[in-house]
């Protein structure tokens with residue numbers, strides 16, 4: 264009997280890419296020991312290269328805490344976080360700074376003034392992450408110009424301070440700053456919530472281009488409508504726990520958890536028929552008492 268021929272490498276099933284972000288059983292608490300309050304419990308998720316994970320939840324559900332934990336700004340009290348294959352859960356501040364300097368993970372917050380130094384011009388803000396990584400000033404300036412084009416901003420803005428830009432321009436500069444180091448993972452915490460609809464559409468288009476370029480994005484929002492058009496998958500946070508996650512289409516068309524149905528009911532444009540008012544009231548009572 265002859266052995267079956269070894270499969271040709273081209274026939275072998277493609278191996279799934281290693282996740283850029285892997286969070287397993289994450290707990291985060293705030294406050295001193297005696298008055299500790301749990302903000303996240305048993306949160307597990309992963310994001311692969313080129314994938315956008317949307318995280319939605321109402322105010323206080325723990326979205327920003329999750330972003331902060333993944334950026335090393337708050338400590339996990341249980342569970343693990345891996346970024347770019349590196350176990351980072353027990354990293355101290357020095358190790359986190361080193362990881363952030365390597366530019367593997369970047370962030371964009373709702374308020375661009377939190378990501379941008381008000382005393383640095385656009386050119387300085389965009390060049391800074393490159394200079395920190397040892398890129399020569401001439402090359403940094405050239406890369407800054409190319410990134411400005413990528414976020415559809417004119418070179419005329421390079422000499423301006425953040426306070427001399429419109430809100431939409433500021434947010435696009437913050438997005439460009441997050442991109443200059445060519446990160447593998449970008450955490451976006453409510454990146455379009457403060458923008459008018461024209462700027463919102465522009466930033467969402469930019470995010471789609473990034474995803475197409477292979478970046479992994481975590482897009483956090485209280486607004487399912489903003490996330491649904493961009494995310495491949497959606498995870499729903501409720502009172503610090505992930506209550507549902509799945510392909511965006513499945514979560515939007517066939518939500519399993521009552522809280523997800525409630526969120527969908529608040530975003531009627533996503534479904535042809537808005538949720539019935541009485542049903543929504545009943546869900547609210549169920550969830551909030």
Ligand SMILES: Nc1ncnc2c1ncn2[C@@H]1O[C@H](COP(=O)(O)OP(=O)(O)OP(=O)(O)O)[C@@H](O)[C@H]1O
Nearest residue numbers: 293294302320321322323324325326327328329485
């Ligand atoms: N620094 C802090 N100290 C103590 N408690 C905090 C702190 N930051 C957040 N919390 C609490 O942790 C919980 C989760 O807050 P978090 O900011 O992560 O929610 P969120 O979903 O991002 O809300 P929002 O949409 O309003 O920003 C809330 O109960 C909040 O009051």
